[in-house]
Amino acid sequence: MRERLVIIGGDAAGMSAASQARRLKDPDELEIVAFERGHHASYSACGIPYWVAGDVDDPEQLVARTPEEHRARHIDLRTRTEVTELDVAGGRVRSRRLPDGQEVWTGFDKLVVATGARPVRPPLPGIDAPGVHGVQTLDDGQALLDTLRGTKGRQAVVVGAGYIGVEMAEALLRRDYEVTLLNRAPEPMTTLDPDMGRLVHEAVTGLGIRMVNEAEVTEIRTDEQGRARAVVTSDAEYPADVVVLGIGVRPESELAEAAGLPVGDFGGILTDQAMRVRGQSAIWAGGDCVEVLDLVAGRQRHIPLGTHANKQGQVIGTNVGGGYATFPGVVGTAVSKVCDLEIARTGLLEAEAREAGFQFVTATVEATSRAGYFPGAASMTVKMLAERRTGRLLGTQIVGREGAGKRVDVAAVALTAGMTVEQMTALDLGYAPPFSPVWDPVLVAARKATQAVRAHGAG
Amino acid sequence: MRERLVIIGGDAAGMSAASQARRLKDPDELEIVAFERGHHASYSACGIPYWVAGDVDDPEQLVARTPEEHRARHIDLRTRTEVTELDVAGGRVRSRRLPDGQEVWTGFDKLVVATGARPVRPPLPGIDAPGVHGVQTLDDGQALLDTLRGTKGRQAVVVGAGYIGVEMAEALLRRDYEVTLLNRAPEPMTTLDPDMGRLVHEAVTGLGIRMVNEAEVTEIRTDEQGRARAVVTSDAEYPADVVVLGIGVRPESELAEAAGLPVGDFGGILTDQAMRVRGQSAIWAGGDCVEVLDLVAGRQRHIPLGTHANKQGQVIGTNVGGGYATFPGVVGTAVSKVCDLEIARTGLLEAEAREAGFQFVTATVEATSRAGYFPGAASMTVKMLAERRTGRLLGTQIVGREGAGKRVDVAAVALTAGMTVEQMTALDLGYAPPFSPVWDPVLVAARKATQAVRAHGAG
Numbered sequence: 001m002r003e004r005l006v007i008i009g010g011d012a013a014g015m016s017a018a019s020q021a022r023r024l025k026d027p028d029e030l031e032i033v034a035f036e037r038g039h040h041a042s043y044s045a046c047g048i049p050y051w052v053a054g055d056v057d058d059p060e061q062l063v064a065r066t067p068e069e070h071r072a073r074h075i076d077l078r079t080r081t082e083v084t085e086l087d088v089a090g091g092r093v094r095s096r097r098l099p100d101g102q103e104v105w106t107g108f109d110k111l112v113v114a115t116g117a118r119p120v121r122p123p124l125p126g127i128d129a130p131g132v133h134g135v136q137t138l139d140d141g142q143a144l145l146d147t148l149r150g151t152k153g154r155q156a157v158v159v160g161a162g163y164i165g166v167e168m169a170e171a172l173l174r175r176d177y178e179v180t181l182l183n184r185a186p187e188p189m190t191t192l193d194p195d196m197g198r199l200v201h202e203a204v205t206g207l208g209i210r211m212v213n214e215a216e217v218t219e220i221r222t223d224e225q226g227r228a229r230a231v232v233t234s235d236a237e238y239p240a241d242v243v244v245l246g247i248g249v250r251p252e253s254e255l256a257e258a259a260g261l262p263v264g265d266f267g268g269i270l271t272d273q274a275m276r277v278r279g280q281s282a283i284w285a286g287g288d289c290v291e292v293l294d295l296v297a298g299r300q301r302h303i304p305l306g307t308h309a310n311k312q313g314q315v316i317g318t319n320v321g322g323g324y325a326t327f328p329g330v331v332g333t334a335v336s337k338v339c340d341l342e343i344a345r346t347g348l349l350e351a352e353a354r355e356a357g358f359q360f361v362t363a364t365v366e367a368t369s370r371a372g373y374f375p376g377a378a379s380m381t382v383k384m385l386a387e388r389r390t391g392r393l394l395g396t397q398i399v400g401r402e403g404a405g406k407r408v409d410v411a412a413v414a415l416t417a418g419m420t421v422e423q424m425t426a427l428d429l430g431y432a433p434p435f436s437p438v439w440d441p442v443l444v445a446a447r448k449a450t451q452a453v454r455a456h457g458a459g
Numbered sequence: 460m461r462e463r464l465v466i467i468g469g470d471a472a473g474m475s476a477a478s479q480a481r482r483l484k485d486p487d488e489l490e491i492v493a494f495e496r497g498h499h500a501s502y503s504a505c506g507i508p509y510w511v512a513g514d515v516d517d518p519e520q521l522v523a524r525t526p527e528e529h530r531a532r533h534i535d536l537r538t539r540t541e542v543t544e545l546d547v548a549g550g551r552v553r554s555r556r557l558p559d560g561q562e563v564w565t566g567f568d569k570l571v572v573a574t575g576a577r578p579v580r581p582p583l584p585g586i587d588a589p590g591v592h593g594v595q596t597l598d599d600g601q602a603l604l605d606t607l608r609g610t611k612g613r614q615a616v617v618v619g620a621g622y623i624g625v626e627m628a629e630a631l632l633r634r635d636y637e638v639t640l641l642n643r644a645p646e647p648m649t650t651l652d653p654d655m656g657r658l659v660h661e662a663v664t665g666l667g668i669r670m671v672n673e674a675e676v677t678e679i680r681t682d683e684q685g686r687a688r689a690v691v692t693s694d695a696e697y698p699a700d701v702v703v704l705g706i707g708v709r710p711e712s713e714l715a716e717a718a719g720l721p722v723g724d725f726g727g728i729l730t731d732q733a734m735r736v737r738g739q740s741a742i743w744a745g746g747d748c749v750e751v752l753d754l755v756a757g758r759q760r761h762i763p764l765g766t767h768a769n770k771q772g773q774v775i776g777t778n779v780g781g782g783y784a785t786f787p788g789v790v791g792t793a794v795s796k797v798c799d800l801e802i803a804r805t806g807l808l809e810a811e812a813r814e815a816g817f818q819f820v821t822a823t824v825e826a827t828s829r830a831g832y833f834p835g836a837a838s839m840t841v842k843m844l845a846e847r848r849t850g851r852l853l854g855t856q857i858v859g860r861e862g863a864g865k866r867v868d869v870a871a872v873a874l875t876a877g878m879t880v881e882q883m884t885a886l887d888l889g890y891a892p893p894f895s896p897v898w899d900p901v902l903v904a905a906r907k908a909t910q911a912v913r914a915h916g917a918g
Binding site: 012044046047050055056061062163305306307308309310311326327328330331332333334335336337342344346371372373374375403405406407408409410412413414416417419423425426427428429430431432433434435436438439440 | 471503505506509514515520521622764765766767768769770785786787789790791792793794795796801803805830831832833834862864865866867868869871872873875876878884885886887888889890891892893894895897898899
């Protein structure tokens with residue numbers, strides 16, 4: 001008997017699941033129907049800042065697989081079609097074609113919820129005015145570029161100084177805008193401890209971006225045509241020909257929640273190890289709409305990242321297709337780049353470690369990416385958190401230039417393996433003068449953290 | 460009572476041990492005397508090819524700490540002084556000052572043997588002729604540069620196509636020599652499997668280096684003045700204005716062996732976890748003169764690398780100074796670079812895995828260093844070996860361009876932790892378009908290796 005798999009959401013998680021399920025099951029065994037609200041499927045939302053910056057010319061480059069390619073593989077992908085209702089008991093979804101409003105019910109034997117996330121839009125006056133842009137979807141990116149092309153003024157305000165905000169600030173700077181970056185926190189990049197965020201602050205300022213910390217946005221001021229013209233904070237007003245919101249995203253889980261599927265503290269759908277929705281036998285969920293297990297903190301978190309979405313989609317597709325795979329969780333790794341500054345973290349920040357109930361020591365070192373005498377050796381700062389007494393690694397943050405960011409992977413694997421910082425000091429990492437000093441910066445940090453564990457960790 | 464620590468050999472391992480011991484013990488508790496045959500101490504021998512290439516102007520840049528700096532820290536470093544005899548029972552060493560031949564006996568309470576390695580010099584006619592150079596010490600590097608400056612001809616022959624041979628071939632190429640690289644094996648870089656070495660062969664040839672595989676050198680032909688003029692193999696003769704030997708090194712363990720200290724199958728001194736010479740209570744050894752435990756193969760090997768020497772010296776200094784530290788072993792990580800080609804390996808090659816008694820599957824993938832659409836994304840080849848049935852990672856080799864080499868560190872940590880390739884597929888590695896595709900190349904290889912384990916590993 002031919003089964004039908006329905007997928008809600010045609011981006012990384014949904015279409016990875018579809019592709020993997022198709023690899024395992026022929027069309028005469030499994031029909032696959034995927035609904036996607038936007039024009040595009042299977043694209044890299046993470047690439048949008050580079051498209052806006054001009055590094056990527058054509059948004060088609062961000063598309064891993066076109067709708068036509070999916071269809072050629074017998075995946076019935078319906079773009080510009082929104083799922084408006086999920087009937088779990090009835091095993092069906094109601095969808096609406098956006099161009100003509102036509103609604104139909106489609107039954108499913110198996111369901112994948114991959115509805116993604118939506119940008120946070122605080123309920124401020126003017127927040128929905130023309131000229132205010134999120135950068136979550138390819139359609140968002142196109143709308144922003146249309147605004148940039150239609151605007152003569154060169155003043156841009158970016159609200160939010162997380163990864164996306166900082167990347168967008170750089171993108172606009174490279175398009176010759178005067179960029180103001182408004183940040184609610186004391187330092188940018190709250191994915192870093194404030195002492196490490198300070199390094200990003202200095203670098204961003206050095207690029208010529210006006211960085212305003214502790215800025216509470218109260219209003220987007222509009223002109224007579226209703227267009228955004230300035231961003232108002234409790235302290236000041238920043239003229240803006242374009243406003244970009246990089247405030248973060250929330251799981252798009254309303255549909256699932258309305259259908260009675262379980263969601264967690266951060267609004268993400270809750271799944272088991274196989275990415276099956278908790279309490280359900282034939283419904284899976286993955287990507288930016290789910291919460292993931294933080295293996296270090298030992299609790300669920302919401303970490304919207306394309307790499308997790310792809311892995312989860314792969315796991316779902318394997319399980320839907322009759323195989324077996326799990327997504328055991330994450331350690332909270334993230335990297336990003338602002339011009340030549342590389343920013344990375346994995347594991348827990350100080351505040352997160354405290355919240356998780358850990359007592360810990362910290363160590364911060366400066367080291368170089370290559371042997372000190374080798375041309376291009378660049379300085380980086382590495383900060384490490386280790387559990388008091390046991391010395392187990394709890395987190396690592398790195399800010400530096402070329403060669404800094406991906407070094408965080410060593411700490412990510414060590415975290416996954418539950419290593420202590422002292423065990424890390426003996427790691428056999430690749431050494432040659434063009435790649436590293438004899439003591440890799442991560443090992444230098446591990447050494448100093450080991451000393452801190454010994455000095456302060458007893459008792 | 461003041462004790463005396465004697466150190467034989469003033470390079471990475473010896474002087475790291477001295478410095479760490481000095482941090483822990485004041486001069487009134489511990490006297491430290493170090494003997495070094497050459498003019499320099501604490502230098503980066505790994506930097507010599509870059510000095511010869513011209514990347515590094517001044518050999519002083521390769522010196523981490525000068526003899527004067529050591530002496531200022533109350534380390535009695537005696538350069539140009541060779542230890543000629545070790546009397547273990549009597550607790551003393553005999554040394555000879557090279558400039559004047561004066562010999563003295565010096566007693567010790569504790570001893571560190573850090574005599575390093577010496578280049579292999581096959582007993583061929585002409586091998587000791589002027590114009591034939593090893594590149595093991597700073598003095599060797601200076602001698603080679605003197606030859607280059609004194610030679611009008613532009614033909615260079617490098618014998619041996621391991622790391623040093625390939626690096627030296629590039630260095631000479633960049634000094635505008637016509638370079639021939641003679642290699643005894645079927646492909647260069649026998650630290651890689653032949654299929655991966657083939658990629659290095661193609662790249663080296665592409666640079667304009669004449670690469671001759673399966674070349675058995677039989678003689679260095681000299682002119683009437685006794686100077687090297689050509690390298691003769693069983694097949695051909697290669698004119699040479701300068702000859703560089705990059706054939707590899709052997710542990711410099713004769714002194715220790717003559718004194719009755721234990722050496723292993725590869726001629727290296729054998730130590731325990733604390734780097735204490737086996738069977739001895741007050742003698743430690745570290746650096747290129749010792750064998751190390753290969754944690755993957757489960758046996759001793761000789762792996763002369765500056766990073767191991769530094770770590771071992773640190774461990775020795777800690778233990779000599781009354782602390783506690785261990786060097787648990789290595790997983791066989793190495794990286795190197797030829798122009799923009801990055802070459803890396805960790806764990807076991809196919810032949811090494813077979814020799815160690817493993818049955819295994821392999822997987823090779825092509826992937827890019829960054830998101831495919833991101834400027835500068837470069838291709839790399841990743842090969843992975845996994846144990847049959849268990850799926851445990853046994854080794855990883857990477858050949859590619861920028862961003863390829865240090866990715867081997869992820870595999871090195873996974874090997875240390877005993878991870879399976881399937882566990883690796885879930886690793887939370889840093890992802891952003893400038894740093895990686897959504898599936899990091901190492902994870903792509905792990906996925907394919909997992910499939911290979913499932914497909915071929917049963918039974």
